Amino acid sequence: MQVDTDVSGLDWKVTDVAALARLIAVVALGQAQHAARIIGELEPASPAFSDADLIADAKIQMRIRGATDDQRQASRMHRDGFLFECMSWIVARQSAGDRTFLKDPHIDATSHGLDGLIIELHETKPVVLRATICEDKCTANPRRKFRQEVLKTFDEHHRNKRARDLVANAAALIRESGLNGTHATKAAARVLKKGVRSYRAALTTKALGADARAKLFKGYCTLDGITPAQRIGATFEIDGDLRVWFQNLAEATMIALDGFADELDVDDV
Numbered sequence: 001m002q003v004d005t006d007v008s009g010l011d012w013k014v015t016d017v018a019a020l021a022r023l024i025a026v027v028a029l030g031q032a033q034h035a036a037r038i039i040g041e042l043e044p045a046s047p048a049f050s051d052a053d054l055i056a057d058a059k060i061q062m063r064i065r066g067a068t069d070d071q072r073q074a075s076r077m078h079r080d081g082f083l084f085e086c087m088s089w090i091v092a093r094q095s096a097g098d099r100t101f102l103k104d105p106h107i108d109a110t111s112h113g114l115d116g117l118i119i120e121l122h123e124t125k126p127v128v129l130r131a132t133i134c135e136d137k138c139t140a141n142p143r144r145k146f147r148q149e150v151l152k153t154f155d156e157h158h159r160n161k162r163a164r165d166l167v168a169n170a171a172a173l174i175r176e177s178g179l180n181g182t183h184a185t186k187a188a189a190r191v192l193k194k195g196v197r198s199y200r201a202a203l204t205t206k207a208l209g210a211d212a213r214a215k216l217f218k219g220y221c222t223l224d225g226i227t228p229a230q231r232i233g234a235t236f237e238i239d240g241d242l243r244v245w246f247q248n249l250a251e252a253t254m255i256a257l258d259g260f261a262d263e264l265d266v267d268d269v
Contacts (some may be wrong), residue, residue: 002133004214006221010234012091012202019045022085023250026261027252032089032104037092041260047120047260055261062250062257077138080246082106083253084138085115087236088202092118092134101124102174113165116200119173119191126179131170131191132198132232134155140242142203142235143216150201151219157199158223194225202234204242 003009015022026035034048062079066072066100085105092102095141096118103117116134135153139145156162170188171181179187190196200219208216217233238245 003217004230006228007217007231007233008229009213009217010091010200010202010232012087012234012236014236017249017252018256020087020090021249022046022256022259023090024060024083024249025253025256027053027086027089027105028061028082028107028257029260030107032241035090036093036102039090040096044264045256050260050264052261052264059254059257061153062254063259076243079250080138080243081136083246083249084202084204084236085136088116088134088136088234091234092116092132098268099177101176103169103173114169117166117169118200119170119174121177121187126174126177126183126187128170128174128187128190128196130194130198131201132165133165134200134202136202138204138242138246140204142205146201146203146216148218149253150203152213154199154223158194158197160192163192165243191198197226198230198232199223200234202236205235207237207239208235 001009001011014181023035023038026038026045026047029047031048034044037043038045061082063077064072065077082105089102089105097120097122101119101121103114105116113132115136118130118132118134119128120130122129133154137145137149137150157166158252167185167188171185174183174184174187201220203216205216213233213235216235220231220233223231
């Protein structure tokens with residue numbers, strides 16, 4: 001899908017909330033690598049192993065906490081941001097090949113740094129073909145969030161002002177291909193080249209027409225020297241209240257976690 005002459009686009013849909021919630025529950029247990037196998041092999045979504053303490057901690061992450069309205073609002077935004085980051089990771093994982101490596105979602109919803117990074121390697125050589133930097137924003141104000149935060153972050157990456165963090169994360173992912181640390185670090189140097197760099201902004205929105213979608217991502221072209229295919233605008237349209245939708249997803253995730261708890265062996269409890 002094309003947003004306009006400067007930006008390519010993706011439109012995300014959720015067809016099975018319960019299945020999505022089970023995958024997120026596995027990620028919330030700290031088992032993103034196992035979740036990747038589930039997605040790749042189309043296996044039933046169950047954890048690699050269950051532990052009562054892990055499940056309890058993951059359920060706490062799904063709940064809104066705080067003694068004041070401001071604290072509860074911040075907790076909700078962090079929780080919903082984690083859920084949306086997991087959704088973004090799952091979408092990328094579904095289309096990933098054997099030589100594609102993804103940064104795991106943040107388990108701590110308040111963590112900072114790269115939202116996501118996708119490294120695609122040559123099918124036989126230790127060469128980076130594509131490095132996609134992801135910014136995922138669960139927000140009721142997508143245009144403001146894109147203009148004030150996402151573009152700012154992308155611009156800093158585009159000018160290699162966050163190069164050390166990018167190289168370190170890329171090297172860690174490349175090591176998953178079997179390269180040792182030094183060779184992985186050398187291979188990661190290519191992520192600094194604009195020719196292999198892509199940016200993917202993912203935003204929650206209301207239903208959008210073509211003109212509104214183009215306005216949402218206005219300004220993306222300031223990332224110069226790259227093609228429209230390297231500027232990706234992904235949207236997840238929600239029919240109704242944003243926070244209600246993510247509250248329902250959080251509750252479905254807790255139901256999935258309860259199901260994992262029911263599967264625990266007596267000796268594990």
